[in-house]
Amino acid sequence: MNLVDDKTIVRQYFNSTGFDRWQRIYGDGKVNKVQLDIRTGHQKTVDTVIEWLQADGNLPGLSVCDAGCGVGSLSIPLAEAGAIVCASDISEKMVAEAYDRSTAVPGKLYNISFAAQDLEALTGNFHTVICLDVLIHYPQNKAAEMIAHLSSIAQSRLILSFAPKTLALTALKKFGELFPGPSKTTRAYQHREADIIKILESNGFVVKRTAMNSTSFYYSRLLEAVRK
Ligand code: SAM
Numbered sequence: 001m002n003l004v005d006d007k008t009i010v011r012q013y014f015n016s017t018g019f020d021r022w023q024r025i026y027g028d029g030k031v032n033k034v035q036l037d038i039r040t041g042h043q044k045t046v047d048t049v050i051e052w053l054q055a056d057g058n059l060p061g062l063s064v065c066d067a068g069c070g071v072g073s074l075s076i077p078l079a080e081a082g083a084i085v086c087a088s089d090i091s092e093k094m095v096a097e098a099y100d101r102s103t104a105v106p107g108k109l110y111n112i113s114f115a116a117q118d119l120e121a122l123t124g125n126f127h128t129v130i131c132l133d134v135l136i137h138y139p140q141n142k143a144a145e146m147i148a149h150l151s152s153i154a155q156s157r158l159i160l161s162f163a164p165k166t167l168a169l170t171a172l173k174k175f176g177e178l179f180p181g182p183s184k185t186t187r188a189y190q191h192r193e194a195d196i197i198k199i200l201e202s203n204g205f206v207v208k209r210t211a212m213n214s215t216s217f218y219y220s221r222l223l224e225a226v227r228k
Contacts, residue, residue, distance in 0.1 A: 006187070007090065007118065010137045013186050014091030023097050026071045034217050041218025045132055045161055046074050048211045048222055050081070052159075053128075059083050065126040067119035067150060068134035072098030076105060079112035088115040088122060120149045129154035133220060135162035135196075136188050143191060144199045151203035157226050158205055164212075164221040165190035193221055200225045 014022065025035045026042065053059050060082030066075040068089055075087035075098060089095040095116045102109050119131065129150050138146055150158055197207055205225035213220045 006137065006139065006142075010186055011090045014089070015093045018186070019091065019093040019097070022094070023071050026073050037215045038218045041213055041215035041220065042073070042133065044213040044215075045211075045220050045222055046077070048213060049074060049130060049132070049159060050077055052209055052224060053078070053083070054081065062128060063126045065122065065124065065129045065153060067122060067129060067131040069098055069114075070094050070133075072101050074130065074132060075112060076102050076109070079109045080105060083111065085112040086115070086122075086124065086126065087112060088117045088119065090116070090118050092116040120146060122149070122153055124153050125155055126153055127155050128157040128159065130159040132159075132161045132222075133163075135160065135191055137186060139187075139189050140191060140195065143196070144202075147196070147199045148203055151200075151205065155227075157224065158200065159222070159224045160196065160200075161213075161220045161222040162196060163188065163190045163219055165192045193223075196223065204228055 021035075024031055025039050031039065053062070059078070062083045064075075064078055064083045064085050066072075066078070066085060066087045069075045069087035070089060071094055072087055075085045079085045079102070087095070087098055089098070095114050099114045102112055102114075119134070131150055135143055135146070147158075147160070150160075200207065200223070204227055206228050207223050208226045209224040211222040213222060
């Protein structure tokens with residue numbers, strides 16, 4: 001399967017069954033145990049990024065690109081904290097949901113804009129580019145191109161999260177593949193941390209902060225890379 005196919009499938013998925021599933025996981029309504037576990041894990045990733053950015057003390061006015069923003073789980077709190085946020089996603093439905101959620105927060109947010117766009121078509125120049133849990137949709141041989149593009153629009157910092165490829169997780173995934181249920185939808189790609197760091201370094205970045213956010217069903221390695 002080539003990336004065009006992967007991207008088309010991902011876009012269709014997040015505009016249909018994937019939208020229904022993920023907007024519930026990334027919400028606060030009732031969900032099943034596995035989904036609740038994933039919600040908790042994902043929230044840890046979002047909270048870690050917000051903590052890092054708050055700790056730097058320059059969030060108000062900071063230009064941030066949230067590439068593959070989903071329903072705005074990170075974009076909206078960052079905008080509430082004063083960042084100037086460009087939130088985009090390949091799925092029209094996800095980005096429309098993000099917009100709706102942004103209008104539901106108290107007080108109007110004038111510092112957030114939304115676009116339905118493939119992140120590899122994004123243009124501009126942002127202090128910080130963030131891309132959370134999107135690399136899971138990218139095969140290993142396409143990750144370098146994707147990260148190079150995000151690097152090209154990041155002035156100072158790139159924050160990425162991905163499902164780490166470790167022996168234990170590979171075994172778990174293989175075990176899961178023995179029982180394909182109706183919720184098995186798009187392919188999930190894990191990445192070796194060493195590969196991601198090498199790509200970041202070849203684009204002029206050095207890793208500054210790291211975190212591992214995991215629960216029983218959610219595993220996400222988070223890297224903050226800054227220009228050398
Ligand atoms: N980053 C969000 C978060 O952490 O809340 C959403 C994560 S969700 C697992 C993955 C998102 O990536 C989906 O909304 C999907 O539509 C989006 N996505 C996948 N491939 C993309 C691409 N090439 N360009 C933009 N968005 C993409």
